[in-house]
Amino acid sequence: MLDIADLEVRYDGIVALRGVSLTVGAGEVVALIGPNGAGKSTLINTISGLVSAASGTIHVGGEDFTHLRPWTISAKGVLQVPEGRQVFSDMTVLENLQLGATALRGRPSDLDVKDVFELFPILQERSTQLAGSLSGGQQQMLAIGRALMGAPKLLLLDEPSLGLAPVVISQVFAALRTLKEKGMTILLIEQNATLALDLSNRAYILDQGRIVLSGNSADLAADEGVVAHYLGVDAEV
């Protein structure tokens, strides 16, 4: 589904990604884990077209996406749930969801507002409230729901657990698990390695713009060396 080859990205002089290659198969959940500043958001923003690649290629379903504009990429069903939720804060919950459907541009969708409300019942209760008045967890649910309204064939999630209380995180991840069971293709970015490895089939570890390790999530989680070195909360600070 997603095929990234030898991707390099720079911000005026700073090299943020150095030859990253990564694949996500159809129906797969792949986690991308790494410390703050590793380049995780850069990678996802390059896939979405918000940041342009210096070299390398990005293919989705065999089609070259490397130089497409961001709104075209969204319209083709590659949808990002950005870091920090980025809901439309002065618009209602319902309007946020309706806006999510902008990405359809005539593509068929088997999901509507009702299905999002079924996944996140709290959003139905709040449907006429301004999104900016929601709690962080509710905004995260709304951001995910908004992306789902655009019928993603590839869903990109940038740190959905960031800044949320543990009980809210488990609600969000329960919803992600439901999506996984329904066969959704997901690239999940997380700093919280335990959560990410638990949900995903495979994982990549990104550090200073390079993929340093990849493999089955279960294997990575079981490897104590890996856990201590890259993922441990208390690993050498």
Place this chain on the structure above:
Amino acid sequence: MLLQQLLNGLVVGGVYALFAVGFNLIFGIQRFLNLAHGAVFMTGAFVAYYTVEAGGPLILGFLAAIIISGLLSVLIEIVCFRRLRKSGDAEFGAILSSMGASLVIMTVWQWISKTQVVRFPFDTVPVVIFRFWGLRVSLLQVIMMVAAVVIVMIMAWFLYRTSFGRQVRAVTDNEKAATLVGVNPNRTYSLTYFISGALAGAAGVLVGLAFNNINYMMGEPYLLFGFAIIILGGLGSIPGALLASLIFGMGQTLAIAYLPSGLTTAFIFSAMFLILLVKPTGLMGREEAGILRGRR
């Protein structure tokens, strides 16, 4: 005749609303003060005048003014603002570049009109006076009022009731998120500038008719009024701009009627100053200017 003055003020305020709402729409969506907005307004007046002069009916002149002012405004965005916006921190640059555009447009009309004041032919709007409850309302005032109300209602309907309007508000609210749901912000900006310019052009025609004086500098005072109005209403707030326009129009009319002539402007701006002392963000403004929170 307080009631009569209030009515006159309401009509003036309606025209101010056409001007100020468009001005504020751009501020709300891009945080740019479009200092060429007065020149777009003036362009509307001239386009209608030359259409009528060439023998066209007023309604045709009105439509032509709306369309040409709208397109001019789109051009201003592309030429003056688009590249600046991409460079990031551009609020100051935008002031300079739109001031430049304003001067260019004014010079062009100065050249076309040979620096003359032009006036609509005498019977462009027939002089008809309606009387009721002791009030006098001219046909022109009725036209101004109806045009202002209809145009503002169409704009509100568009922004709040259509999916395209929803996209405009989304880009205003959070450009990155709008892009991620598949909205092309450039197209949205062009559309917004068109609406803004069309509103200004309509205001220009109405003012040209009301004061029967069209000249290449007529936009300047309106730019100042527009600026005062959007600060009073709250930067970026459309309902705020509407409310402030009506207050401003009525305040100005009353001041002209009841105060020594030199004091009108001083009175209005002092009143505005007092209101802002009590509510620094404007009547309907918010902490961080307007509807632009969340854009980074």
